[in-house]
Amino acid sequence: MTTFQQRLESAYPSDTYANTLRALREGIASADDTIKGIPMLANDVGDDYRGLIRRAGILHRFTEMCKAGDLPFQCSLSPMPRGTWHWLDIYSGDTNGHIVRTEDPTAFPEDTPNRQDARASNMPDLFETEDERIIRLSPPKLYTWLCYRAAPAGQLSHALWQAPSADANEWLARVNLMVAAVPKKSDDTKRPGKVDPKTKMKLRDDVQQLIDKNKKNEDKK
Amino acid sequence: MSKIIPERIREARESVGMTDDQFADAIGVSRQSVGTYETGAVSPRGDVFSKIIAVTRQPPAFFTTPRKHNAARFHTPTWRSLKRMQRPDRLRIGRRLEWAYYVAEFMAEYIDMPPVNLPAIEFDFERDGHERIEELADQLREFWNVGFGPITDLAPLLEYNGIIVVEEPVNCDDMDAVSRWQGGRPYMLYAADQESNSRKLFNLAHELAHLVLHNAIEVNSRNLDRMENQANRFAGAFLMPRRTFAREIANTSIDYFMSLKGRWRVAVAAMIYRCKDLGILNPDQVKYLWKQMNARGIRKKEPLDNAFALSRPTVLASAAQMLIENKIKSPAQIAEDLVMNADDIESICALPRGTLQNKVVALKLYM
Numbered sequence: 001m002t003t004f005q006q007r008l009e010s011a012y013p014s015d016t017y018a019n020t021l022r023a024l025r026e027g028i029a030s031a032d033d034t035i036k037g038i039p040m041l042a043n044d045v046g047d048d049y050r051g052l053i054r055r056a057g058i059l060h061r062f063t064e065m066c067k068a069g070d071l072p073f074q075c076s077l078s079p080m081p082r083g084t085w086h087w088l089d090i091y092s093g094d095t096n097g098h099i100v101r102t103e104d105p106t107a108f109p110e111d112t113p114n115r116q117d118a119r120a121s122n123m124p125d126l127f128e129t130e131d132e133r134i135i136r137l138s139p140p141k142l143y144t145w146l147c148y149r150a151a152p153a154g155q156l157s158h159a160l161w162q163a164p165s166a167d168a169n170e171w172l173a174r175v176n177l178m179v180a181a182v183p184k185k186s187d188d189t190k191r192p193g194k195v196d197p198k199t200k201m202k203l204r205d206d207v208q209q210l211i212d213k214n215k216k217n218e219d220k221k
Numbered sequence: 222m223s224k225i226i227p228e229r230i231r232e233a234r235e236s237v238g239m240t241d242d243q244f245a246d247a248i249g250v251s252r253q254s255v256g257t258y259e260t261g262a263v264s265p266r267g268d269v270f271s272k273i274i275a276v277t278r279q280p281p282a283f284f285t286t287p288r289k290h291n292a293a294r295f296h297t298p299t300w301r302s303l304k305r306m307q308r309p310d311r312l313r314i315g316r317r318l319e320w321a322y323y324v325a326e327f328m329a330e331y332i333d334m335p336p337v338n339l340p341a342i343e344f345d346f347e348r349d350g351h352e353r354i355e356e357l358a359d360q361l362r363e364f365w366n367v368g369f370g371p372i373t374d375l376a377p378l379l380e381y382n383g384i385i386v387v388e389e390p391v392n393c394d395d396m397d398a399v400s401r402w403q404g405g406r407p408y409m410l411y412a413a414d415q416e417s418n419s420r421k422l423f424n425l426a427h428e429l430a431h432l433v434l435h436n437a438i439e440v441n442s443r444n445l446d447r448m449e450n451q452a453n454r455f456a457g458a459f460l461m462p463r464r465t466f467a468r469e470i471a472n473t474s475i476d477y478f479m480s481l482k483g484r485w486r487v488a489v490a491a492m493i494y495r496c497k498d499l500g501i502l503n504p505d506q507v508k509y510l511w512k513q514m515n516a517r518g519i520r521k522k523e524p525l526d527n528a529f530a531l532s533r534p535t536v537l538a539s540a541a542q543m544l545i546e547n548k549i550k551s552p553a554q555i556a557e558d559l560v561m562n563a564d565d566i567e568s569i570c571a572l573p574r575g576t577l578q579n580k581v582v583a584l585k586l587y588m
Binding site for chain 1: 472
């Protein structure tokens with residue numbers, strides 16, 4: 001049976017990490033620039049709103065990068081089931097997820113009714129058979145969070161894809177995008193690989209033949 | 222003594238960046254005498270010839286040995302910053318580019334160099350506009366199979382595709398790079414003493430543009446501006462492709478461009494020009510950004526200019542090493558056969574100083 005970890009890694013493969021980090025970083029930078037560029041926000045009140053504006057920047061950037069094909073996920077802004085706020089639904093394979101801010105890499109996001117409802121879908125289905133054996137079935141959709149936090153100056157302090165358990169503060173699966181051993185190509189799949197011009201050079205055939213001939217003559221001696 | 226080739230005296234003088242007057246002073250003759258030596262009307266006396274050797278630092282054979290290859294018929298090279306350059310500097314650096322040709326042709330007698338791999342393109346220099354240049358930049362990326370992401374190192378890519386690249390200190394603030402097709406192969410020389418790696422990257426792309434777009438065009442004062450404009454557009458389009466770079470412009474502040482610089486490696490100034498070309502920034506926004514850069518004191522020297530390394534060219538050095546390692550030529554023989562000062566060859570090839578002054582004779586096989 002596929003584990004939660006395998007499902008998470010399959011939905012968010014390592015070659016998407018670099019661009020996921022880019023979406024977060026560029027969204028944060030864009031938000032900070034907005035605050036700095038608007039006199040009404042370029043003050044302590046702007047700092048009060050920084051988290052919210054960064055959230056807007058990240059959701060926007062993430063959406064743009066999905067649209068452009070830089071991130072291979074489906075996503076759309078939708079109203080949260082409760083209240084008047086919106087979030088970005090992200091779909092990949094048999095997972096769906098949202099972007100949340102957390103205090104540190106292991107911490108859970110602020111507990112809200114919307115999040116409680118969403119993570120409840122990670123509850124395994126329980127079936128009782130005739131011989132009273134309990135069979136656990138993995139949830140058909142794995143619910144995930146892209147957890148991040150940025151320092152006041154804008155540097156990203158952590159970024160992880162994580163699947164929370166339905167009812168306890170435990171992680172079913174998690175991958176840290178900032179420390180994961182990313183294969184080189186994932187840095188940017190479109191970046192040209194290093195080329196070595198020497199691989200296109202060789203001794204001319206006539207020169208090589210002469211070398212071989214001389215070597216043979218030397219060997220004979 | 223073998224007969225002195227008059228043109229070599231001019232070549233040697235130009236290679237040290239001297240005017241007729243300066244050269245005449247240095248070798249203790251009149252300016253007119255220098256003219257007569259260089260046209261072949263008169264041959265310098267022995268003592269004058271000794272001074273010529275001392276001043277130009279070339280071996281005596283340089284002045285008397287005919288070359289197998291002749292660079293005289295090539296077009297005028299295209300210069301990055303031509304307008305500001307002094308004539309002696311232009312001649313001096315032009316000679317270096319010419320010498321790179323002699324060195325590469327010498328190596329090619331023994332070694333198959335990377336074949337020239339550039340697409341056959343149709344470009345009407347007079348009529349084609351920016352849209353065509355954008356297409357050609359994309360076409361070249363596709364031809365070289367490098368995708369459309371950031372190009373973080375250019376010299377190895379150029380060399381891999383058959384362009385001979387030379388990095389040398391040029392001791393001239395007004396010169397960034399120069400290029401020309403010589404004997405069926407493109408050559409490029411860029412200033413090692415340019416401090417900004419971001420700018421070096423752009424300079425290489427700019428010269429690549431000349432090689433691709435302006436191969437058959439003789440540069441002159443009438444077409445220079447148009448050529449430069451086209452080369453800048455091509456360099457921008459090649460380093461920052463419309464289809465990928467444009468969609469990363471989530472914001473147009475200096476700070477945001479700075480964050481993009483870490484990824485695309487090009488200067489913020491180049492990104493601003495590119496955004497203007499692509500219609501992302503209007504002229505007022507561009508003006509505002511220039512003011513911002515001036516206010517921050519980063520218009521001429523930007524942060525992160527050297528936050529990443531660029532590779533140096535390696536092809537000529539590798540070729541020399543192959544000759545030595547395979548005992549085809551000894552280091553000293555390479556200098557001898559090229560009849561040039563070993564320091565000059567080492568510099569053009571990017572070989573460590575002293576490599577070709579090794580007098581130890583390698584085991585036989587010399588041809």
